[in-house]
């Protein structure tokens with residue numbers, strides 16, 4: 001996949017690096033990107049890069065990345081371990097120099113980070129604070145170091161109180177940092193990043209190592225900050241989190257762009273499916289043939305059944321038709337007319353995690369193969385057999 005912005009004519013002449021469509025550049029681009037923010041110029045974006053590349057020896061940690069994160073977005077930056085997320089964030093923050101390519105942050109070139117860093121808050125590694133000092137004292141010292149409030153002590157202290165309130169640490173602000181939970185430590189790290197009242201917040205895996213309650217806290221905090229108009233670019237490997245809080249997504253693998261755009265665009269492009277389990281195992285092939293004859297792409301997989309399943313060795317053949325939800329009743333009718341009774345029929349649209357796995361090529365596109373009976377690929381429990389059927393036709397269909 002590639003970004004729609006790769007063809008931005010306004011900036012094409014600046015690009016010193018080959019596009020990642022360039023056949024000479026190696027691997028073919030992954031299939032189909034929908035980029036909801038395609039064609040944004042760097043003035044409309046908080047983060048904009050062209051051909052951004054970082055090489056370590058022969059290895060390309062980041063490989064011709066064309067980023068465009070719209071202003072005001074809560075954007076999730078996702079990719080497997082080693083995908084190049086941290087390296088990208090470090091280049092955006094002027095911590096390391098790109099090997100090739102160029103970019104802008106808040107409209108300023110990344111070659112001159114001094115021009116934008118005072119408007120950027122960042123938490124790149126786990127926050128480091130003095131363990132023996134309180135949260136408030138730690139923040140105050142950081143504020144002094146960063147010149148927050150200038151020479152005005154009261155102004156600086158006011159800002160410290162504001163950020164403590166924003167991250168919900170006001171009541172524990174006088175406790176020593178060493179007594180904080182991991183979630184509180186992360187929130188203090190975000191408070192530190194907020195000190196300069198940034199318009200762009202860059203966070204590298206802020207939920208790393210947190211328990212579900214801590215993750216929820218960070219999620220709520222980011223939602224609240226984004227609601228205030230700040231652009232947030234947050235890397236994460238927790239896709240369910242990203243799906244829940246981010247409106248925009250940048251997906252990379254092997255340093256290369258797989259997708260960027262709106263989460264809803266990515267999910268809408270996913271192939272909806274109808275999953276059917278015939279009452280008699282022997283009917284699975286016949287059902288698949290029947291649906292295949294109607295022009296549908298169909299697969300049969302074996303799914304481990306519940307302990308009391310009557311199916312052979314506890315394995316149930318699942319017939320998956322790549323078809324929209326609206327066809328469910330029709331497929332049920334087709335099965336019924338062929339004398340095939342369905343023990344279950346349900347629709348499924350891949351979630352972000354499945355989409356991510358498919359796009360990154362870690363599986364071949366059908367997570368249903370690995371799902372356990374009683375649990376959908378997204379972890380949800382499927383509806384009881386027969387649920388979702390057209391009542392008018394349910395008698396002879398699924399039971």
Ligand SMILES: Nc1ncnc2c1ncn2[C@@H]1O[C@H](COP(=O)(O)OP(=O)(O)OP(=O)(O)O)[C@@H](O)[C@H]1O
Pocket residue numbers: 056060061062079080081082083084085086087088237
């Ligand atoms: N200083 C370095 N020297 C050599 N290789 C590096 C250096 N920094 C990163 N890399 C390599 O670059 C690639 C991308 O690493 P990076 O840390 O950016 O990935 P990531 O997506 O942030 O992964 P993770 O989620 O595991 O932190 C990896 O193969 C990594 O080993």
